[in-house]
Amino acid sequence: MVREIFASIVAPGHTDTEGLHSLGLIGSEHGKKLVSDIQLGSRFGQSDKDIAPVVVFLAPTKPCG
Numbered sequence: 001m002v003r004e005i006f007a008s009i010v011a012p013g014h015t016d017t018e019g020l021h022s023l024g025l026i027g028s029e030h031g032k033k034l035v036s037d038i039q040l041g042s043r044f045g046q047s048d049k050d051i052a053p054v055v056v057f058l059a060p061t062k063p064c065g
Contacts, residue, residue: 008058012051016044 014034016026025031026044035042045051 010051010055010058012045012047014038014044015051016046020044 020026020031025034031044035044038044
């Protein structure tokens with residue numbers, strides 16, 4: 001029996017979240033260093049603008065199986 005298994009993976013990297021704000025990382029020197037290492041966009045990702053659209057795009061439109 002042949003099974004076709006597909007996986008869509010999203011690994012967004014550094015993301016602007018409440019947790020990073022509460023830790024004081026956003027705007028700190030360490031946060032600025034992390035942002036300077038990001039080649040595309042030079043900023044932390046935003047879950048609603050950068051990540052969610054990709055997840056919706058990759059989501060299956062019909063049930064699998």
